[in-house]
Amino acid sequence: MTKQMYCVACPLGCFITVEYDDTGILNVTGNTCKRGIDYARTEMTNPTRSLTSTIRVIGGKRAVIPCKSHEPLPKNMMFDCMKEINKARVKAPAKIGDVLIPDILGTGIDIVATDNCD
Ligand code: SF4
Helix, strand or coil, X not given: CEEEEECCCCCCCCEEEEEEECCXXXXXXXXXXXXXXXXXXXXXXXXXXXXXXXXXXXXXXXXXXXXXXXCCEEHXXXXXXXXXXXXXXXXXXXXXXXXEECCHHHCXXXXXXXXXXX
16 A cells, blocks of 8 residues: 655655555655655654644733644644634733643643743
């Protein structure tokens, strides 16, 4: 069996073909560098994505503060994580790097601020 995908580990976006069977990955082609193999392996076993969004701020100079996942989250949890982020409220002030939602949905990954809000 084969699966094709674009590697998103860098802007080059190599078109990768993964050959696999029930035992696992047999071959990876189309990658320009080793990171493409790592990307393909992760995509085939536990795909992850970085999440960026905003969280509502209480008492701040602006209504929302931008945020991101400190590390990539499991792809199949993105929707539920967005629901948690949409429910969350943060009291001002907050600064870059502050943990706004610790251990979101038990993933062990924090949602952190990517800007300041007085
Ligand atoms: S395989 Fe390497 S060069 Fe190609 S997109 Fe992935 S990281 Fe970039």
